[in-house]
Amino acid sequence: MVLEGGVGRWYAEALLRSAASQHFFSFAILRKEEWVRVFRVQGVAEEEGGAHVDEGAPESGAQKSQNAPDSGSASQNSENLWARYQLDSAGAMLVVALRYAPDVEPESDEERAVRGLPPLPIAKEGRPAAAVGRFARANWYRETIARLADCVKSISDEARARGLPVFAPREWHRFSNSRFPEKALAVAAGLGTIGRNGLLIAQRTGNAEASDSGCAETSSWPLWSSAVVLGLMLLPFDIGKEAGTLHDEPIMPLALCGTCQRCIDACPTGALALAELPRYERARCIQNYTSGAGPLPEDIEAAWGNQLYGCDICLEACPYFKPNSEACTALGRIGGAFDAAFIAAMSEAELRAVFKGSALDQKWIAPEALRRNVAIVASLFIGKSSDVPSRLL
Template identity: 30%
Template sequence: MTGTPVSLEDTLKAAALRLGFDAAGLARADEAWEAGARLAEFVAQGRHGEMRWMEDTLARRSAPTAMWPEARAALVVAMNYGPDHNPLDTLAERETGNISVYARGRDYHDLIKSRLKQLAGEVAQLTGAEVKVFVDTAPLMEKPLAQKAGLGWQGKHTNLVSRELGSWFFLGVVLTSASLAPDAPEPDHCGSCRACLDICPTNAFPAPYQLDARRCISYLTIEHAGPIPREFRAAMGNRIYGCDDCLAACPWNKFAASASEAALFARAELKTPGLDELAALDDAAFREVFSGSPVKRSGRDRFVRNVAVAIGNSGSARLTASLLPLLDDPSALVRGAAVWALARLDPARFAGEKAQRRASEHDSTVIEEWDLGA
């Protein structure tokens, strides 16, 4: 007797697992879907903030075939980056900086794209069809595709959730011109739970399954170029790059495992870095410390701006000394953040004219933009 023949689709998904991905599924890439309309509404409401690239590529993002008309199927893969601790615990360590879990290790884009290229080569060899690979820097809506491929569902926080991996995984996509049988979509398992919505420190979710990026700490600390809006500064706490609160609160994480890919393990120096050490980074030192890290994409000035805000939220008089050199920083963005933080830590000493005048010598708009107070 012979065994059950292995289908082409199963062979492709097995190849993904062999290459180190933790899950794989197939979806149609050439059928209509609602995600494009939801994205257009998101942009029309201005909820994308300063991310102008979303406007510029909106038409291409509307569907996979809008970007590549020959696309017929999508092989969607997931790679687990689960932490070995609860990231919410580090929010209480006020003299250290809280960096989002995904950014504590090596830049995942390089790792995943390399594996995707290997996978795409096998897809091309087995199907004889054209292939293209995508990570999240491409104008492709990978989360709706992943739900269609059965890898998980978009939760009320708009991120993908998996019954096996929880919230902690990266996505990659191989589009192909081959016609492949799709997997069943994953239904929504959120039920009445709203843990991710209730934990958000800035109320960034106008309603379940809706996000206003302009209120999101991940957006504010990474994408936003100017001073942190006053209403969100205290809520940032010690979050200096990204925010994991809504992911960490998800009950499905009880089934998640820690990352097995060594490149995604958190670097020891990025688990709980001292805010005073980070505040001292000039551009060259910033590039050295965060070489090969996603953090580098924010740039030194935005990052030190975030660090100064976190110091202002620390309540630690010891950290006051680390802010004083920033009053003479070449960046007006950094100088303004330092003035706000100093006034918050010691208003009797630093809310007067001296600190304001010193920081605004290079740019008279610094104080006006940052304002003072809580």
């Protein structure tokens, strides 16, 4: 369905207003033909690459679309995803970037007990501490999806009051940290540019600094920030071209980097390189190894540092890494430092329980990988300690 004329314009404007009211740092709408074009070129990530999708999405049923990426330009993964989420019937896409906090206060033992969860093994002074990347210290992915759901409720209520078409909540499929080409879609939507570390540097949209009593923005927002997570929402309708311009023109990669190479110099494994376009070698990236089981390459293990999950080194070196100290979420607040020796001795079931509801609560993050990671941290701190199972050292 294509919403033409005044109805299309109203929905487009309402979506963007709602995204601003939800404090997304950047946001824009891509018409279907525009995001399909990105899919055809980019394809999708491998199965283990995605984390969060909305729970109401259909599991199967649709046939491969004529618009779907063909076998010459994308893998079978693209075709399967196209069918799973019935992308034939999807319309335009809202693309958003949410700026996360530099750190969060972990959930208290009392709060976790109410939800039937065990205490978090927070590192104490004198114990080996394993770090979680800043982007995963709270579940900013689920927070993004929740705010998109609030957008749907807000504009649906208003549309109903105006006598305009209203669509069921399950028809608005929402994704964050998904297998879709989120960075490419964000660039196509004009949300920002790609930095030398291969990550999006988002540009603030309009009056995105609007605040409310829940998560107020009282300080001045920066114009650019790479401390963002991305979200997508497929709309149950497309919007005609008469709805107007829904996004800015894409910005070329490295448009903000110039001769800066702070991220390259900071990376301990040499995963980045100085080139005309961003050059990122996945096989040399610590982040790439934090979730997968198995032995680490010797040079990667030697540079491991104190990582439990994630790696912020290249991000924190970037002058555009500007988190939002006032951002808040109630979801998955685990904080950033865990007792490495304690986690190394935990079973898979115990690890799943500890990280339930957090950004680490994903089937593709192997418990064996987390135990291996903290064993490295513990061995650096206390050597062959009896606190750490020898099989993990």
